[in-house]
Amino acid sequence: MWSPRRRLSKGQGASQGGFVDEVRIFVSGGAGGSGSAAFHHEPYKPKGGPDGGDGADGGSVTLRADRSVGTLLELRDHPHVKAAPGGAGRSKRRDGAHGKNRVVLVPPGTVVHDEDEVLIADLANPGDEIVAAAGGRGGRGNVRFTTSTRRAPSWAEKGEPGEERRLRLELRLLADVGLVGFPNAGKSTLISRISAARPKIAPYPFTTLAPNLGVVRAGEATFVVADIPGLVPGAHAGKGLGDRFLRHVRRAAVLVFLIDLAAQDRDPLDDVVVLEAELAAFDPTLTGRPSLVIATKLDLGGDRIAQVERRWPDALVISAVTGAGIDGLIIRLARAVAEARAEAPAAVGYVRHVVREDPIRVIREDGGWRVSGRRAERAVQSTDMAHDEAVVRLQRRLISMGVERVLEDAGAVRGDEVRIAGQVFGFEPEGSREDAESPGRTPGES
Ligand SMILES: Nc1nc2c(ncn2[C@@H]2O[C@H](COP(=O)(O)OP(=O)(O)OP(=O)(O)O)[C@@H](O)[C@H]2O)c(=O)[nH]1
Ligand SMILES: [Mg+2]
Numbered sequence: 001m002w003s004p005r006r007r008l009s010k011g012q013g014a015s016q017g018g019f020v021d022e023v024r025i026f027v028s029g030g031a032g033g034s035g036s037a038a039f040h041h042e043p044y045k046p047k048g049g050p051d052g053g054d055g056a057d058g059g060s061v062t063l064r065a066d067r068s069v070g071t072l073l074e075l076r077d078h079p080h081v082k083a084a085p086g087g088a089g090r091s092k093r094r095d096g097a098h099g100k101n102r103v104v105l106v107p108p109g110t111v112v113h114d115e116d117e118v119l120i121a122d123l124a125n126p127g128d129e130i131v132a133a134a135g136g137r138g139g140r141g142n143v144r145f146t147t148s149t150r151r152a153p154s155w156a157e158k159g160e161p162g163e164e165r166r167l168r169l170e171l172r173l174l175a176d177v178g179l180v181g182f183p184n185a186g187k188s189t190l191i192s193r194i195s196a197a198r199p200k201i202a203p204y205p206f207t208t209l210a211p212n213l214g215v216v217r218a219g220e221a222t223f224v225v226a227d228i229p230g231l232v233p234g235a236h237a238g239k240g241l242g243d244r245f246l247r248h249v250r251r252a253a254v255l256v257f258l259i260d261l262a263a264q265d266r267d268p269l270d271d272v273v274v275l276e277a278e279l280a281a282f283d284p285t286l287t288g289r290p291s292l293v294i295a296t297k298l299d300l301g302g303d304r305i306a307q308v309e310r311r312w313p314d315a316l317v318i319s320a321v322t323g324a325g326i327d328g329l330i331i332r333l334a335r336a337v338a339e340a341r342a343e344a345p346a347a348v349g350y351v352r353h354v355v356r357e358d359p360i361r362v363i364r365e366d367g368g369w370r371v372s373g374r375r376a377e378r379a380v381q382s383t384d385m386a387h388d389e390a391v392v393r394l395q396r397r398l399i400s401m402g403v404e405r406v407l408e409d410a411g412a413v414r415g416d417e418v419r420i421a422g423q424v425f426g427f428e429p430e431g432s433r434e435d436a437e438s439p440g441r442t443p444g445e446s
Contacts, residue, residue: 019210020073021171021247029162030058030085030099032136035144037156037384038091050142050152051093058135058162059083059099063112063169065123065349066105072171075104083133086159089141099135106169109251113168120167121351124174128349132167136160139382145389155387160378170247173211175226176337178249180275181258182268183230183240186296188212189320190258191227194330205230206241211248218334225333226252233274236281246282253340254333255279255291259308261301261317268295269307290340292316292332298324360403362410368417369407369427376403377421385423404429 033055040048061083075081081104087096112121112130121130139157146153179187183205191197195214200207212227226248232240249255257275259268272293279286293312298305298319308315316332318325360373371377376398383394398404398420407418408429416427 018073019071020076021071021173021210022244023072023075023079023169025075025079025081025167025169026164027061027081027133027167028083028164029060029133029135030083031161032056032058032138032159032382033086033088033096033099034158035139035141035156036089036091036094037142037154039142039152039154041091050146050154051091052141052143052156053089053091053093053095054141054144055089055138055157055159056086056096056098057138058086058159059101060131060135060162061102061104061133062129063104063106063110063121063123063132064129065108065110065126067108067126069105069107071107072110072169075106075169081132083135083162085162086135086138088159089138089156093141093143095141096138101135103129104132107171109172109174111170111172113170115166115168117168119350122349123351124349128351130351133163133165136162136378137382150389153389155384155390157390158382158384160382172250173213173226173248174224175213175248175252176223176341177216177225177254177256177333178252179225179227179256179258180231180246180249180279182260182263182271182275183207183232185230185258185260185263185268185271186320187227187230187258190296190318191225193320193323193326195225197225197227199227209241211245216330216333218330221334221338223334223337231275231278233278235278243278243282246279246286250283250286253290253344254336255286255289256333257291257293259293259295260297261295261304261308262297269304269311290336292336294318294329296320298322360401360406362406362412364410365419368419368424369410369412371403371407371418371420373401373403376401380421380423399430 035055036052038052040051061081081102083102084099086099089096106123108126110123114120137160139159142153142156181187188199188201188208191212191214192199194216197212197214199212208229214225216223216225228245228248229241235243257272259271293315295308295315295317298317299322305317308317316325316329318329358374360376363370379394379397384390412427414427414429418425418427
């Protein structure tokens, strides 16, 4: 019955006229630059002390809501966002240059989820931002490791890798009123009547393939209305254009169910039940949202007008073509929005400041053990394995992080092979659990 002229596969997000409302992206911070292990050197002078400068931090990737962007199109076309690496330290104590940050502008209303679908940020308002991938820390140069007993460290720290994350961005338009209705009900005609929005209008279903926003003036007040593509029975199961456009009414304070009094193929009075069921299937919290029933095409209404008024005494009957009932509608909507906003304020930006848990995990692998955990892996990655002293320092760090204890608890014994961040070590436990936290003794020093 409703044959879409164009089908969008589920989960792909809307796309009409360059409007994209869902993307998956990969962000990576720049790697930190390595520290330098240089020694002071001048012609005809004896070899001097260590003078290697620090590597610089890598650049970070930030997502920032900005009014100049209205779609996620740009990110769909360029889903890999990488910040620049930090410069390496050099001799004469010269530090590297900080990696250039990348700032990606997204439309206000963009919601950010991580790979596990955990909400990390709701960039609801212009200026809201989140560091999506931090740059790696730069490694320190050998100058920093000089002590009274270690005059000439010939090694330096390597830079840490930058953070990498896969994210799913979803745009939820910021509207006060969400217009929901069957295809061809007259939603686009209505929004073009009450606002400056000029969506395409045509006498067939699925004219609208992406949402339209319109700003409506009601005296002093203004409110934003969203016109979304039509819903059909079974939209939650992918019928018609599916139900993913409902994400754009999730922030609406008031929902409008638009009934087409001129519908030929069904009793439009039953539409409200169908629409409510589709909303509930998409997001059960939409069920409790303040709503209004509006019957349109009054000029073609006939007997149905009386039926509507009997069934919903509060309903408004209008014609977006003749303009009948439109002034009253605007006043009603403005009041409903004001009341609903007093109860449930508009979206505020939200950024989850995750104190990232960083448990050390040990798994049995190929007769050895594999250790994972961000801090432990980074410690290994920033160590210059070619230098014994640097390795000794790494061992102490791993012990103080509890890696040794976790390995022992897992059943590792002396001589087992342990892999961390691609490096292979022989397990040489230090001693009992009690002193596992004190970075005192290490093999080679005792
Ligand atoms: N007579 C009359 N026709 C109307 C009225 N409102 C809309 N129409 C007509 O109904 C048809 C569909 O209108 P649209 O505004 O495109 O409908 P829609 O709900 O946006 O449809 P989709 O985008 O396909 O979901 C068009 O031919 C409009 O001219 C009205 O109040 N009276
Ligand atoms: Mg339309």
